Each structure stands twice: as C-alpha cells, then as structure tokens.
Amino acid sequence: MATPFRKVVKVLLEKDCDFKIGVHEGRVLELRPEGYLVFWEPWTNSDTGQCHESTASVIAYDAIVTENNFGSLKIIRRPLAKPVDPEQVRRSARLPIEIARQRFRKQFVFAIQDMLDRGLLKPIRDDFCANIIPIVANGKQRYQEYLAAQSIRASKRGGAKAQKTKREIERSVEFHHGFKNGQTMWKWYWQWQSDGDAGLFDKYRNCGNYKRHDDATDAFIVRVLNTLWDQERPSVKSLVESVQAALGAENERRNRLPVPTGKLKKVGYDYILSVIKENAPLDHKIRKHGWEKAYKDLHTLGTGIETSRALQCVQIDEYTVDLFVLMESTDLFDHLPASIKQILQLDGEARRVTLSAAIDVHTRCFLALQIVPEGIESPLRQTLEMIYTDKNPIADAANAKFGWPMGGAPESTLLDRGAGYITDDAYDVLASLGITNFGAPAGKPWLKPYIERVFKTIHSDLLLRFSGRAFSNVVERGENDPAERASLTLEAFLIWLVRWTVDAYHTKKHSALNMSPAQAWKIATNECEPRSLTSDEMREAFGLRLRRKLSRGGLRVSHIDYQADALMEKFLGSNAEYFEILRWNGDIGTIGVRCDDSDWTTVPARDEMWIGKTDTDLREWLRNRPEEDEDEVIARRDFINDANKESFRLKQLMGLISLPKTPPELAKDVERFMRHANTAERRHAAGPYRGLLEDIDDGSKFHAALQVLGTASDHVDLDGDINDLDEDSME
Numbered sequence: 001m002a003t004p005f006r007k008v009v010k011v012l013l014e015k016d017c018d019f020k021i022g023v024h025e026g027r028v029l030e031l032r033p034e035g036y037l038v039f040w041e042p043w044t045n046s047d048t049g050q051c052h053e054s055t056a057s058v059i060a061y062d063a064i065v066t067e068n069n070f071g072s073l074k075i076i077r078r079p080l081a082k083p084v085d086p087e088q089v090r091r092s093a094r095l096p097i098e099i100a101r102q103r104f105r106k107q108f109v110f111a112i113q114d115m116l117d118r119g120l121l122k123p124i125r126d127d128f129c130a131n132i133i134p135i136v137a138n139g140k141q142r143y144q145e146y147l148a149a150q151s152i153r154a155s156k157r158g159g160a161k162a163q164k165t166k167r168e169i170e171r172s173v174e175f176h177h178g179f180k181n182g183q184t185m186w187k188w189y190w191q192w193q194s195d196g197d198a199g200l201f202d203k204y205r206n207c208g209n210y211k212r213h214d215d216a217t218d219a220f221i222v223r224v225l226n227t228l229w230d231q232e233r234p235s236v237k238s239l240v241e242s243v244q245a246a247l248g249a250e251n252e253r254r255n256r257l258p259v260p261t262g263k264l265k266k267v268g269y270d271y272i273l274s275v276i277k278e279n280a281p282l283d284h285k286i287r288k289h290g291w292e293k294a295y296k297d298l299h300t301l302g303t304g305i306e307t308s309r310a311l312q313c314v315q316i317d318e319y320t321v322d323l324f325v326l327m328e329s330t331d332l333f334d335h336l337p338a339s340i341k342q343i344l345q346l347d348g349e350a351r352r353v354t355l356s357a358a359i360d361v362h363t364r365c366f367l368a369l370q371i372v373p374e375g376i377e378s379p380l381r382q383t384l385e386m387i388y389t390d391k392n393p394i395a396d397a398a399n400a401k402f403g404w405p406m407g408g409a410p411e412s413t414l415l416d417r418g419a420g421y422i423t424d425d426a427y428d429v430l431a432s433l434g435i436t437n438f439g440a441p442a443g444k445p446w447l448k449p450y451i452e453r454v455f456k457t458i459h460s461d462l463l464l465r466f467s468g469r470a471f472s473n474v475v476e477r478g479e480n481d482p483a484e485r486a487s488l489t490l491e492a493f494l495i496w497l498v499r500w501t502v503d504a505y506h507t508k509k510h511s512a513l514n515m516s517p518a519q520a521w522k523i524a525t526n527e528c529e530p531r532s533l534t535s536d537e538m539r540e541a542f543g544l545r546l547r548r549k550l551s552r553g554g555l556r557v558s559h560i561d562y563q564a565d566a567l568m569e570k571f572l573g574s575n576a577e578y579f580e581i582l583r584w585n586g587d588i589g590t591i592g593v594r595c596d597d598s599d600w601t602t603v604p605a606r607d608e609m610w611i612g613k614t615d616t617d618l619r620e621w622l623r624n625r626p627e628e629d630e631d632e633v634i635a636r637r638d639f640i641n642d643a644n645k646e647s648f649r650l651k652q653l654m655g656l657i658s659l660p661k662t663p664p665e666l667a668k669d670v671e672r673f674m675r676h677a678n679t680a681e682r683r684h685a686a687g688p689y690r691g692l693l694e695d696i697d698d699g700s701k702f703h704a705a706l707q708v709l710g711t712a713s714d715h716v717d718l719d720g721d722i723n724d725l726d727e728d729s730m731e
Helices: 061-069 096-117 125-130 132-151 166-171 182-200 215-226 236-255 269-279 281-289 291-298 338-344 380-388 392-397 424-433 449-461 490-505 517-527 535-542 565-573 615-624 630-653 663-674 680-686 699-716 724-730
Strands: 018-021 024-032 035-040 055-059 073-077 314-326 350-360 366-371 412-416 436-440 544-549 555-557 560-562 578-584 587-594 601-604
Touching (some): 096 132, 096 182, 132 182, 366 490, 380 424, 380 535, 392 490, 544 555, 565 601, 587 615
Antiparallel strands (some): 544 578, 555 560, 578 587
C-alpha cells in the first residue's frame, strides 16, 4: 500500500544527460535521493565578464522542475536519443513555405517509387533522364490529388461545414516548381532513401540572405544618418533624400580624385529604412513622434497590476468625450432643483461633457460612470459614492436588458495627480473610508492603462455611432462643424451611455479576461463577496452637513420630520435649540444628529414611509404631489378680502374705528412716549438735586430755580405751542 500524502517527485533528467539553464551547461553524473549530481562546465558572466571554473554540485529535483516551468531548461543531448546534428534545422523551426516545398517533392518521390514498383522505371540515373516526362506527369497528378484532399472540408452533423484549423490551412499551401532534367528527380529520390522526409528539405531559408551593398556603403549611410537624428521629427522620406544627396556628392568627390576610386551604389527607400531599423529604430521613433508618443506606443508591457479579487484595485480618471451634446432641459431633469440645473448649464447649447469613471482592475467592470458639471473642483466624492451604491435602478431607468450590480468597498485606488484629486476634501474622503491611495503622476496615462483603455473603447464603440463628433486637429475636422451636427440631447446621451455600459461593454468578451466583464464579476463575487458599508458609515463619508432648529415635532429636513426619544428629551429638558445634522442622499430614512459637540446619534424619520428611501424617491414624491389649484387659491383670496371689508363696515357702524390723527396730534404722542426717559442730557439740564420743601423755605432759591427751568426749557422743549399744564391735566 502506498504511503498516504507522499510527495511525487518529477524526474526530468537522466544520467549522462547534457542540459543548459541560461548560460550554465551541465551533465548529470548520477541521480541521488536529494537531487541530481551535476558537473557544471566553465561559464562567463555576460554582465560582469567574470569567468567561473567548472564545479560539481547537487541540484534538487524541484529546482529542475521550476526551471522547466519557467522555460529556462534546455536539453542538449540525451544518452538514449539519437544525436542531433547541430547544422540540421529542426522540424519545428521550418517555415510553412519550406514544408510546402518538401511535400511537393514528396509526392514526386512517391510517384517515382510507384513507377519503380511497377517496373516502369529503373533505379538508374540515365533511365530517370529518359523517363522525365512520365515522372513529371505522375508526380503532378499525385500532387493535384494531394491538394484536392487538403481542400475538402469535412461536414458536421446536419450538413454544416467544418472550419479548417490554422495548421490545416498552412498544410494546404499550393506550390509550383520548374524542372530541368531527370537528374533532379534522381537526387530527390536518393536523398529520400538515405535521410527520409528530412532529406527532401532544400536550402530555401538561405535565399536572399546576402547584402546588396558593401560595408563601405553601409558605414557611409550610418555616418550620414547619425548627423540627421537631431532634426525635428524627420520622416523617412527626408532621410532618404539626405542620404542620396550625400551619396551623390561623395561620388563626385571620388571622381575628382587624381586616381578615381569606385563609386558608391545609389540606395533606395527600402534599404535606408532597413538600415534605420537595424541601427537606431528607437531613436528614429522618438525624433519622429516625440518622446511622449513614442513611449506610449513602444514601451514594453509586462504583467502589470496583479489582483486576486474584485475591488482589490480601482482606477479612477476623467475623460472629456469627443462628442458634442445638446444641453437641453428634458423630463429627466424636472425633479432637480434650480441650482443643480444651473450647474448643468441646461441652456440648449451644444457642448462636450466630461465623464468621471471608475473601473475594477480585476474584472474590468465599470463601478462608476457619471458626468462632471463645470465648476466642481473635486468630483472624487461623487465618483466614490457611486462605487458604493446600487446602480440597478439606473440600468432599469435606461431600459437596459441586464442589471448593474457592480459595486462595493474598494481596497485601493489609483488616481493621477490632477488638480481635482489632490485636494484636502479628496484625501479626507479616502482616509475616512480606509482606502489606500496610489497617486500616479499627471500626464502619464500608461501608469493607469485600464481606465485609459476603456475611454478609448467608449470613443470607438459608442461615440462614433452618433453625429457631432469632435476631432483631434483641424486637418481631421476639415469643414465639419461638430456643434452644428450635434443631435443627441444630454438625456439621450446618458441613456445610451448606461445601455452601452450594461448591455454592450459588460457583455462583450474581453481579450485579457477570456470572458466578458460581467462573467468575470460573477465568478469573482462568488469566490469573495464584496464588502459594503452601513448607512452610518456612508453618511459620515458622503453626508451633507446642515443646521436645524428643534421643535415639538422634531427636526424637519427637506420636507421630512425626524423624531426620536432622545430628541424629545432634549426638547423638554435641555436648552439646546439648534442641532447639527448629517444627511446622506442614499438613505433619507435616518439622519445623524448632535448638539454641543456631542456624539452623533441616529434619528429615524417620524413617518415609516421614508425608511429605506433615497433622495431620488423624495424628489419623485415631490414631483408627483398635486399642485395648487388656481381656483382654490382665488377662492381663499376672495374670502379674505370679503371678510376684511365686512368687518371694517360693522366696526364703523358701532364707532369702533378711530379717526385718523392730525400731524400735531401725532407729534404730541411722540413727546408723550419720550417724556419720562432718564438721560444724562436731561439730568444736566435739571441741575443739582433739590428736596421737596426746599423751594418753600428759601424764596430766592425758588425764583432762581424758575429761571434755570426757564433756561432749560428753551433748549429742551421741542414744541413751544405745547402747554405743560394742560399735559399734566390730561395725565
């Protein structure tokens, strides 16, 4: 019985096997329990030039398996296999045209063998030459039959034709060959007899491997090109003209020498292009297109960002669409407030809109896609909020066939260093959500290739289908005025954008995924369910801060009353009047409340109908409310006016309405209201304090006081016609 859980050792080499790993060549001396005992040949480090002597060491079986998995293990010779001639080309290295030529010859060899078997031909070279005509005729017939057999496509069940594979198409390459004499057939036949099918291959791969110009011409062309690399974006045509002009001048110089030397051959476009590709292909691309475009088009790619689950890495960026859209106010925007309509600039003009998008690297699914109105400094908050929210209602509103369930809490984001993503507000949102942010330098789109590539897909797969396309330059645009050709309204553009995202992009097979993004999302979420946030967490991150006054009914926010026991206690037993409020549009059934810098308290809506509802539901409810009836408004207005008139008439009949006062009477009322005010001015005018009976005891003082009062009255009295005694009598 086998030992359970025994590790299976995979043996790839045997004793006396010669192999190569990178630049290391070795031979297996023996197989030991711990691994292979290998004798390593001397080798030289190509980077440092250091020479290493031969050694012997043990290499583990797993190490050889690992090298084999990474493709670095090469077998040079096996002891039980036939030695491979180093000058012989392996069958796997043969080109399709070489294989076609070999099969052509093979049919003629079969025809010769058939004639030899039937006695129509003798194995003598002279007899081959004498019977060249029947040999060629039989060989061509067999070759035509071979081609006919290759061209017939097998039929599937039901009569459908089977598609030929790439290998079958390569095998059916037709080939024609001319013949000189029977000696060629004699050579083919005996090569086949001695070496088998490998003997029928010719040296076709060596055809054309010769230099059209000598080394002196090549060196001269390279010297000329080295002086032209600094031109501003030179074209190949300009380089050809420059090289040809230099060759012409050089040939004239050589012809004027005392002893004329040989002239250099004139070169053409193709040859100079081959010299450029051989000597400085990258330098030419940089000079022609500029560093940015050359790097964008030619930089080599590796694995890139590696992810193992959905929402592990999310890339976010903005894109101004190459399409003019009519900014008209339609039914879609009726429920929006006037301030938001003003931000959207729904004035009927044709403009290009900017999109803010977020894409999941692991599944290539859109997590957020929305327009960014002008004037918004940092759209990151709204884009992140859309990543967390359920977007199925958006797909349903656009009449999409499939849903939009892609969403959840991202673990990390990749943003560029644009002005909208380096604000304090953006960093605060990322920090509050616990998202790791990887900032990419601005102007380096290749550092976030997934989101940049999907913007190109939007342009090529959606925008080009509508009129009003914007062009990148004046030459491409020509006489086309995209603003005049704009035909899509903003509402129609948003609907088509959602439908394209859900029904066209998410459902199309992605070359990197080998499946559609929707299928990749389903598989990824089945293995690892995305994490979501509670309403309190979303409210703290994306909530709007307000300030409201507490009343007996609780707190009223956007037509909804919020009430809880904690608020009732605050209203009855606290002096707190104004409360700070956090309200999130994604869940208006509850709000966050606090006062006096206390902790946030969750308060639900007083009416259960708003529990679990969103701000969109509220706006729809407000939109569907019955508007004021004009007849009802007029009836109440007429009632108020008629009641006031009748009341005034009855009061007049009973003498309850006082007559209007004259200006002197109004002035007297003013003096009465300001008479008893105690001010510093009046104290100074009254003089020092006098007792109640002081004026009776001293008559002189009484007369002096009267004079002072008379003097003060000249300054204080506002109306000389008013009699103080009469006023006292009225009091």
